[in-house]
Amino acid sequence: MSELLTPESYQEFYAECEEIIARVSQYLTEMDKNKQNATLIDSVYRDIHTIKGSAQLFGFSEIGKIAHAMEASLEPARRRNIPLSPDWMDCLLSCLDLIERLIKAKKDPILGYKIDQDTIYLTVSHLIEAATRNFKTDLFVTKDFFVPIETPDRRQISQSSESLLSDHSLLSPETQTHSQNSAQSREKEETSSTNKESASTIRVQVTLLDRLMNLVGEMVLVRNQVLQYSHDHEDFTLLNLSQKLDLVTSELQEEVMKTRMQPIGTILSKFTRFVRDLARDLNKTIEISIEGAETELDKTLIEAIKDPLTHIIRNACDHGIEDAEERRKFSKAPTGKILVSSLQESGQVVVEILDDGRGLDPKKLLSKAIEKKFISQEQAQLLSDREIFQLIFIPGFSTADKVNPVSGRGVGMDVVKTNIEKIGGTVEIKSELNRGTCIRLRIPLTLAIVPALIVRFKNNRFAIPQVKLLELVRVDASETQNKLEFLQGKPVFRLRGNLLPLVSLDEIIEEKSADASQESLKRQTENGVNIIVLATDSGPFGLIVDEILDTADIVVKPLAKFFRKLMIYSGATIMGDGSVSLIFDVLGIAAKANLNQNRSRNQELGTRIQTRGSQNQPETQEMLLFSLKSDGNFTIPLCLVQRLEEFSRQEIEVSGRHRIVQYRDAVLPLISLNQVLGFSAPEGESPPTAQAESEKVPIIVIQKRNRLYGIEVDRIIDIFLADREIEDPIRETPGILGNIILGNEVSTVIDVLSVIDLMTGQVDSKKESHAREAPQALKELMTSKPLRILFAEDTIFFVKQVSKILTSQGHHVTHAGDGAQALEILEKSRPGEFDLVLSDIEMPKLNGFQLAQKIRSLKEFSGIPMIALTTRMRESDIERGKNVGFNRYIEKLKSDQLIEAIQEISHERTLSH
C-alpha cells in the first residue's frame, strides 16, 4: 500500500479534501436555511465518510477521527430525520474548519500551522455534546478516543479506529451495524462514481494550460499572416487551405479558451458560508441566494474578481442590510436578502450583487463628499442620483458611520473599481433609498484576446481596446469650420452640444507645442478629422487620429517594464502582416494630456450636467419618429427620451389594470399610445398567437418626476433633425401637441408628458378647471397689459413651446440660451425692461439656481418675479428653488399652470403698484 502513497497522491488527497470541505460547508449552510433535507444530510454524510476513509488511508489520524465524530453525529439525523439544531450545525462547521486547517498544516508544513490537541478535543467534544442534546440519546464517547496517538502506524490506526467503533460502544449496537452497512454500500457507490469520474476528467496543471493558451495565441498570429498572404496571392489552393486553417484555428482557440474556463460558482458558493458567518457576527439574519453559478469565466479572472466580490458582499451585509429591528420599521421581512447572479451577455460576464437593505442615501453621500471636500456645495446641487452614487468610488470615501472590523478596513469601493477595471471590466451601481442596492460588474470572458480598434497615425498603426471606446466621429472638411474649435489653443469639439476636449496625437506623441499642433491640426482639418471618443473616469475625450483602419481581436503581449513610464502604452500586439503595433493605454493618454488635472472628476461631473441637453444649433431639434396603428407618422422630441428598448411580449406582465415590464430591477409601467389615442389594431384584439408572443415590442423610455415610463409604440422609424416649428394641432386633442413637417411629411407630435399624466391619473382635474376658469378680470388685465418676459432655457424644444404659449397670451419673450446669457441680458437691460424672469434649472454655464441667486443679489432686481420651469421636481429641488428666490416652481409643459402662475404674479404686481 505504502508504495502507492507517492507525493502526488498526497497532493491529490489534499486537493480532494479541499474540494469536499468546500462542498460540505455549502451543504451545511443550505441545510441551515432549509432546515430538514434528507438528500443534503445524505450528501454531507457521504462526503465526510470519504474524508474519513482517505484520511485514515494516508495516516492522518486526527482528521480521520474528527471526520468520524462528525459522521457518527450525523448518523441519527440521517436515520431518524431529527431536525438539526443551530448550535450543532455550528459545531459541524467548526469541525470542518479544523479539518481544513489540519490539511493546510500537512500540506504546507513551512507555514508552521500548529493545531494543538486541546483545540481538537474541545471542538469535537462540543460537537458530541451538541449532538447528544440534539438527539436526546447518549452517543458516546470516552475521552481517550481523542488522545493523540504518537507516530502513527497506518495499520494500527485503522485497527484502532475500527476497535473504537466496536469495542468502546461508541454507538448503540443497531446504529453501528447500520452505519457499517451503509458505509459499505456508500463505499461501493462511491467507487463506482469515482471510476466514472476519472474516466471522463483529468487534473491538469494550470501552467500547462497557460502554455497551451500562449501557443494558440501564436498560432492565431501565424494564421492571420497566412490569411493576409493568401489574399494577396491568387492561388486558389492556398486560399482554400488557408480558409480551412482559419476555421480550425478559430475552433482550436475557442476550445483551448474553454479549458481555462471555470464555473463562477467555484467562488460564489464560498459566499454562502461567508455570509452566514458574517451575519452571525453582525447579529443580523441574512440569506444569500446564488443564480447562474454555472456561468463560466477564465480562471485568472475568477481569481481576480474574488476579492472585489468579497468586498461588495461584505459591504452589503454590513452597511446594506439593516438589523431586524430597523427592517421592521420599514416593514420589510426580518431576514435580509442578498442575491448574487451571473450570466453571460454579449461576450461579457455580468455579475450582479443585489441586496434589499437600506440602499445608498444620496443626501448622506453628498454631505460626506462636501465634508471631505471632494466636491463643493455648488457642484453638489448639480449632481443627479446616478452621479452621486459614483462618489463612492472616489478613493478615501467611506460612508460607514463608524469603522468596524467587518468592513472598516481602509479599503473602499475605489479598490473594487480599480481591480475590476484592471481586468477590463466595469462597475455600475444603482440604489434606491430603503429599497436596496444593486452593483453590477461587467467582466470580459478572457484577458488574453481583446477586441480593439486599429488606427493609423502618421506611418504607425496603433490598437485601442474597445472597452474604452464610446463612438467614432468623422468631421468632414465642410463642417470643420463650425465644429472643430480652439479654446486657448486646445482643440475642442461640440458633440451633440457637449464640449468634448480633443487630444491630438501630434501633441502627445510628437510632443509638439500647443501652437505647433494647433497649426498642423488646422491643416489636417482641411481633409476632415477622425475623432475617437474614449471614456475615462473624468468623462469622455476625443482622440484625433489620421485614419481608422479596422477592428480586430488582438492578442495582448506585455511590454518591457521600462515602457511603463511612457504612460501611453498598455502593451503591444502582432498584426496580421507580422508587424508589431502598440496598444494605447486610454487612461494614460488622458493623463498625459493633463485631462485629469485640468478637470477634476467632480468639476467634470458638474459641467457635464450643465451642458447636458444643450444644443449647438439652436435652429434645429432632433425628433424621434415612430408609427402607430393609424396613418401617418408620430413623433416626440428626442430630448424627452431616456432610452429606446425592446421587450418581447412574454416579458410584459399585467399587474392590476396596468401592463408592466421589469426593467433595471424596477417595474416599468407601460403606456400604449394606441390605446391612449384611441387607435385600435386593425386585426382587433385577437388573442396573441405564438408568433406574436416572441415578437418584440419597441418601448420608448421616458423619465418624468424621477420615474421611468415605457411608451409602447408599433415601430420606431428614425431620428430626424427638424428645422421647422411645431404647429398647433388642427383640433385640440389631449395628448397631441401639434404637427411638424419632417422631410416632406407631416408628423403628429405627441405630448408625451401629458400622456403619462393622463394614464397615471396624475392630472389634477381641480387645478385644470381652475386654470380654465381663471378669473376673467385677471385674464383681461393680463392681455391688456402684456408682460415682458426674459426666458432662460437651453433646450430648443422647450424654448419654442413655451415662447409660443407666452406669445399667444400676448407677452413679449426675450430668449437667453443659458443662465449666464440671461444674467448678461438682465444686467444690460434698462430698469423695468423686464417684468418677469422665467428660467429652466438645468442649463449650461449658469444653472437656474445660480441664476436666481445672482439675480436676487442684484439690488435693482431683488424684486423681479421669477418662475422656475423645470423637470426637476424632487422635493429638495422645489425647496431649493424657493430658497434661492423663485416665486414659483413649475413643471415643464404644464402650460396651464404656467399661465396661471404668470397671471397670479402679474396680478400681485398690479395690486402692489
Place this chain on the structure above:
Amino acid sequence: MSEPSLTSNQEAPKSAENRDTVQFSTFFVSGRLYGIDVSSVQEVTKSLPITEVPLAPNYIHGLINLRGQIATAVSLRDLFELKDPAPNEFMNVVCRLDGVLISLLVDEIGDVIELSQNSFEPTPDTISPKVAKFMDGIYKIPGHLLSIIEVKRVLGVLNE
C-alpha cells in the same frame, strides 16, 4: 570595411588556455569591437522590420517581432551617444534577461571567441563614462582590445 580579421586571433587565447575560459559573441559598433557573454545571447539575426515607439528615448528604436515574441530594439550607437553616421541596416543581437527580450542593434557581427580569464582587465578609468557604464571590463586579445558589454547594465539604464 577595414575591420581586422579575428580568425587568427581566435586560436591564440585557446592555446594559452586556462580552465576558466569564457565565450563571447563579438560585434562591431562604429568600427569598435565589443563582446557579450554568449550565455546571455539568445540569437543573432539579420535586420528586421522595426515598429517605432513614439515618446521612447532615442536609443530605443522600437519593437521587433521575433517569431511571435516582441523584442525591444536598442541601438548601441545611440546608447553610447556616438555621433558617427549609422548604417542603413543593423544586425540584431537578441538577449534575454529577466523575461525581457532586448535586441541590441549593431553594425556588424563578429565571431564567437573563447577567452581566458587571464586576459581580463577592468575598464580603464579614462574610458568615457557614457560607454564605461555599460562595460564589465576588457579582454586583451592579440591585435585587439575587446570591450565586454554587460546586458544587465543595459537593462538597468533602460529601467532608470
